[in-house]
Amino acid sequence: MNCTTLTSDLIAQPRLWRLSMLVDDAAVTVAARSSVDDAGLITARLPFDDTITSRAKALEEVVYANPLLLSDFGHVDVVVRTDKVSIVPAEAVPDEEACSAVAALLWPEAEAAVSAVTLPDGYAMVASIDEGTRRFVARTFNNPPLLPHMAALVRYFALKARRGNTAKIYVYLRPDALDVVALGSQGLMAATTYHCDPKSDDATYYVLALAKQCGFDLDRDELLVCGDGAARAVLLPQLRRFVANAMPLILPLGGIGAASQDVARVPFELLILPLL
Secondary structure, three states, X not given: OEOOOOOHHHOOOHHHEEEEEEEOOOEEEEEEEEOOOOOOEEEEEEEOOOOXXXXXXXXXXXXXXXXXXHOOOOEEEEEEOOOXXXXXXHXXXXXXXXXXXXXXXXXXXXXXXXXXXXXXXXXXXXXXXXXXXXXXXXXXXXXXXXXXXXXXXXXXXXXXXXXXXXXXXXXXXXXXXXXXXXXXXXXXXXXXXXXXXXXXXXXXXXXXXXXXXXXXXXXXXXXXXXXXXXXXXXXXXXXXXXOOEEEEOOOOXXXXXXXXXXXXXXXXXXXXXXXX
């Protein structure tokens, strides 16, 4: 179901449910799923008040206007979209102090840095998220870790890439951007976001340029595209002019009833969380 206001009576036993939230600059997208019933799914996109300049304050207003989000869920995930991310060797950030030092070098004007998120192949992702958002999430949802959306994508695509012997580039299409993750025989090769229309020639160029930079074999290796359906319908034919094995990525529906009409409303980052 999709609700304008999420009231607490929508779920009788929230301890048997998992709440996942994706926070961006304009809204918080919610996916609450039952851990005992594959068909149990509640999803909604809750826009921020655009007159509020603080993302933390806007998030607080939305959460308190939707009492379901304050229920005693068995598990809570919070994914944050941020461009302030960097991949570093894991040994460079062994603790929070080292993570903060790295983040201070990368983003001197940033208000706060989350702890490094462990990635496959000996890497970690350092991210910067505003202090207000971090504090609100910590005190409201029993201090769940804040996961940068790119870290979720890298973890999931790394799991997928272990099947088979070819290098793989994964492209996740959003309405105004595309996230690209490249994995080869040595593991993670690149992970970046391009802000452009995913249906444009620029998007095709960025993907092919990254493929060339990573030594991608256009005749043998695989390029898999997921996300926005309209953009995928435009971008895939363009990529197939250059890449022999360019194909759509099948969505992971484990844990969510495949017949649910609301699955398409769940952002990919939230859909893959139970699989990480």
